[in-house]
Amino acid sequence: MSQFNFSRRGLLKGGAALGAGLAMPTIFTSKARAAYLNEPTGDTVTLGFNVPQTGPYADEGLDELRAFQLAVEHLNGEGDGGMISTFSSQELKGEGILGKKVAYVSGDTQTKSDAARASAKSMIEKDGVLMISGGSSSGVAVAVQSLCQEAGIIFMAGLTHSNDTTGKDKKANGFRHFFNAYMSAAALAPVLKNNYGADRKVYHLTADYTWGWTQQESMQAATEAIGWETVNNVLTPLATTDFSSYIAPVLNSGADVLMLNHYGGNMVNSLTQSVQFGLRDKQVNGKNFEIVVPLYSELMAKGAGEAVKGVFGSSNWSWTLQDEGTKAFVKSFGTKYGFPPSQAAQTCYAQTLLYADAAARAGTFNPCGIAEALEGFEFDGLGNGPTLYRADDHQCFKDVMVVQGKQEPENEYDALEIVEVTPRAQVEYAPDHPMFAGGELGKCNSGA
Amino acid sequence: MDAILIQILNGLDKGSAYALIALGLTLIFGTLGVVNFAHGALFMVGAFCAVTLQRLLNISSVSIDETKKDFLGNPLKVETPYVENWFGDTVGSAIIDWSVPLAILFAIPIMLLIGYVMERGLIRHFYKRPHADQILVTFGLAIVLQEIVKAMYGANPIPTPAPDAFVGSLDFGVLVGLDPDSVIYPYWRLIYFLFSAVVIAAVFSFLRFTTFGMVVRAGMADRETVGLLGIDIDKRFTLMFGVAAAVAGLAGVMYAPINSPNYHMGMDFLVLSFVVVVVGGMGSLPGAVIAGFMLGILESFASMNEVKSIIPGIDQIIIYLVAIIILLTRPRGLMGRKGVMEE
Numbered sequence: 066m067s068q069f070n071f072s073r074r075g076l077l078k079g080g081a082a083l084g085a086g087l088a089m090p091t092i093f094t095s096k097a098r099a100a101y102l103n104e105p106t107g108d109t110v111t112l113g114f115n116v117p118q119t120g121p122y123a124d125e126g127l128d129e130l131r132a133f134q135l136a137v138e139h140l141n142g143e144g145d146g147g148m149i150s151t152f153s154s155q156e157l158k159g160e161g162i163l164g165k166k167v168a169y170v171s172g173d174t175q176t177k178s179d180a181a182r183a184s185a186k187s188m189i190e191k192d193g194v195l196m197i198s199g200g201s202s203s204g205v206a207v208a209v210q211s212l213c214q215e216a217g218i219i220f221m222a223g224l225t226h227s228n229d230t231t232g233k234d235k236k237a238n239g240f241r242h243f244f245n246a247y248m249s250a251a252a253l254a255p256v257l258k259n260n261y262g263a264d265r266k267v268y269h270l271t272a273d274y275t276w277g278w279t280q281q282e283s284m285q286a287a288t289e290a291i292g293w294e295t296v297n298n299v300l301t302p303l304a305t306t307d308f309s310s311y312i313a314p315v316l317n318s319g320a321d322v323l324m325l326n327h328y329g330g331n332m333v334n335s336l337t338q339s340v341q342f343g344l345r346d347k348q349v350n351g352k353n354f355e356i357v358v359p360l361y362s363e364l365m366a367k368g369a370g371e372a373v374k375g376v377f378g379s380s381n382w383s384w385t386l387q388d389e390g391t392k393a394f395v396k397s398f399g400t401k402y403g404f405p406p407s408q409a410a411q412t413c414y415a416q417t418l419l420y421a422d423a424a425a426r427a428g429t430f431n432p433c434g435i436a437e438a439l440e441g442f443e444f445d446g447l448g449n450g451p452t453l454y455r456a457d458d459h460q461c462f463k464d465v466m467v468v469q470g471k472q473e474p475e476n477e478y479d480a481l482e483i484v485e486v487t488p489r490a491q492v493e494y495a496p497d498h499p500m501f502a503g504g505e506l507g508k509c510n511s512g513a
Numbered sequence: 514m515d516a517i518l519i520q521i522l523n524g525l526d527k528g529s530a531y532a533l534i535a536l537g538l539t540l541i542f543g544t545l546g547v548v549n550f551a552h553g554a555l556f557m558v559g560a561f562c563a564v565t566l567q568r569l570l571n572i573s574s575v576s577i578d579e580t581k582k583d584f585l586g587n588p589l590k591v592e593t594p595y596v597e598n599w600f601g602d603t604v605g606s607a608i609i610d611w612s613v614p615l616a617i618l619f620a621i622p623i624m625l626l627i628g629y630v631m632e633r634g635l636i637r638h639f640y641k642r643p644h645a646d647q648i649l650v651t652f653g654l655a656i657v658l659q660e661i662v663k664a665m666y667g668a669n670p671i672p673t674p675a676p677d678a679f680v681g682s683l684d685f686g687v688l689v690g691l692d693p694d695s696v697i698y699p700y701w702r703l704i705y706f707l708f709s710a711v712v713i714a715a716v717f718s719f720l721r722f723t724t725f726g727m728v729v730r731a732g733m734a735d736r737e738t739v740g741l742l743g744i745d746i747d748k749r750f751t752l753m754f755g756v757a758a759a760v761a762g763l764a765g766v767m768y769a770p771i772n773s774p775n776y777h778m779g780m781d782f783l784v785l786s787f788v789v790v791v792v793g794g795m796g797s798l799p800g801a802v803i804a805g806f807m808l809g810i811l812e813s814f815a816s817m818n819e820v821k822s823i824i825p826g827i828d829q830i831i832i833y834l835v836a837i838i839i840l841l842t843r844p845r846g847l848m849g850r851k852g853v854m855e856e
Binding site for chain 1: 515519581585663667668669670671672674694698701702771773812817818
């Protein structure tokens with residue numbers, strides 16, 4: 066008969082050891098013998114698409130998911146192939162990736178960082194994904210990118226526009242195809258000067274989180290550089306739905322431009338309410354009062370309806386572009402789903418193809434091999450003209466659209482028109498630019 | 514002066530929504546003793562009644578225009594609303610334009626029915642259960658309603674404009690002798706305030722001047738005694754649940770042009786409305802209305818830049834701060850009945 070002798074000290078030691086073992090994430094304990102984390106051994110490779118399927122950005126997330134599904138079909142040789150045929154790199158043949166059929170799992174970020182991390186962690190540990198993509202909030206992107214770095218997984222960011230994603234929070238395992246707040250400001254400022262002059266007073270309303278802060282900082286710097294004066298910057302909580310109390314002070318502030326550093330439902334409400342309060346009918350300082358929305362999306366423009374008419378903003382991509390890649394993607398997506406893709410869909414589709422192509426060129430799914438293949442990679446044919454994945458910060462550089470709410474839309478998908486395609490050179494910046502300073506890219510983590 | 518006036522108007526406007534939702538909550542609590550956490554969802558359903566009517570009126574016949582192309586380069590499908598086919602372009606488009614005010618007529622029977630079904634189908638089974646159970650079940654119901662709306666209408670806000678005649682703003686400052694352009698206020702927000710005043714007056718008149726209302730008030734004061742007189746008070750209370758649902762629904766219908774309806778708008782208002790009810794006094798109808806307007810105005814003033822520069826973040830906590838002060842000094846709320854919410 067066995068005997069167990071417990072001492073208090075022994076019990077404490079044992080408990081501490083057991084607790085430490087349980088507390089250690091399995092992603093750090095289950096990979097000892099692999100060359101890299103989740104190295105695929107069968108005939109499929111699994112990708113993780115982590116998008117907001119519930120919450121205020123769900124429509125955008127669902128459009129991203131449609132694009133991911135389309136990309137997987139095309140990678141597996143189904144459908145019409147979409148942008149694979151227009152992509153300048155001709156490594157992808159519709160035979161999966163490196164001969165393995167592409168499978169995917171999807172998760173719901175709920176547009177919350179903690180939920181997004183939990184979902185991503187589950188994909189890595191339980192589903193064995195090699196890459197995670199998706200998003201629709203910079204807060205979520207920064208959180209998931211950090212997790213992927215710790216785990217040893219590639220993160221191909223979806224819609225995230227904060228400078229911080231490839232600035233102070235950049236990571237060696239994270240890559241962003243979408244543009245950022247600095248680029249929006251650099252593209253918009255000259256257009257604003259041409260249309261509204263160099264003598265303007267601007268009042269900012271800003272969403273109170275990482276994206277809003279960097280968006281406002283970028284717009285303030287760019288508009289002050291063209292001679293505009295900043296009257297005030299008021300931070301608005303993300304949960305705000307009624308902006309009337311914030312808009313009322315604008316009326317008597319002396320400002321003649323209102324800059325809405327808002328996104329999603331916040332922007333829909335703040336813009337429509339600004340118009341309701343007669344801001345666009347006002348004359349201040351002898352000039353017509355103007356509203357600017359630095360970051361537009363088609364879904365937001367649709368939500369704001371009539372209020373977007375004539376309002377300038379910027380966009381990463383538009384389905385109305387006439388390059389071959391865009392035309393192929395719009396045809397593919399439009400035929401499958403019955404409506405044109407959003408910029409969120411395009412960036413997620415492009416990111417999936419870019420990951421697959423990098424793996425094909427590297428000849429491995431090892432995250433460090435893929436990272437090396439993406440760093441400094443120049444490509445074309447995915448919708449925005451020639452594009453560079455800069456090695457220093459993993460930020461894509463390409464042309465930026467300046468768009469304006471269309472006065473006479475022909476249909477519900479026709480809310481925005483491109484007024485200028487700003488060349489890539491005009492929106493580029495040095496990797497050590499003050500707005501992107503701090504933080505380290507660090508070294509690639511393969512999870513081995 | 515102009516800055517103060519505009520914040521008063523803003524406060525009345527916010528207060529209108531708070532007061533209407535709190536009025537319905539109080540009606541339900543006062544009659545049935547139920548803490549209805551699904552009441553915000555009823556406000557949201559009301560807003561989606563406006564969306565639904567707008568969509569129904571826009572149901573269209575489709576014809577192909579070979580001369581134009583759609584986004585894929587195929588011949589364009591041209592949609593013409595049946596309403597315009599039936600009533601002509603001018604009258605038809607005017608009917609569509611007035612879809613929000615027309616939705617009031619559409620929403621009343623729907624909300625009465627939803628209220629009736631909710632009360633008979635679910636809530637009556639929880640009358641004798643603790644408030645915690647009522648909160649759980651009504652909160653669950655709110656989430657179910659929210660998810661149904663999201664599945665049907667999507668997660669993005671849906672623009673639901675006011676009639677063209679009410680788009681734009683009134684130079685309110687001129688009306689009160691201030692400089693032109695000093696106080697500009699949107700027409701529809703003024704209409705929302707007037708509308709809420711009419712609804713509140715109608716509910717109070719109904720309870721005050723009709724026999725039905727008098728019996729309900731008597732039942733609210735002493736349910737058992739009214740029952741002993743041979744009056745089926747339960748049936749009347751069920752109807753009052755429907756009336757409360759209709760009040761929340763109407764508040765939502767008219768709110769649709771102010772904030773584009775979305776599936777979580779009910780939750781945005783629910784907690785604040787409960788605070789309003791508690792501050793006004795659980796069970797007190799005038800208390801709910803007065804507290805609604807009072808807290809709306811306070812919140813509006815707290816959001817002024819001048820105030821926030823002195824106490825940052827005060828706009829986010831002012832309502833809760835006032836609620837704490839009032840409940841500490843007067844546990845029954847401003848006009849609450851003795852014995853409710855106090856030892």
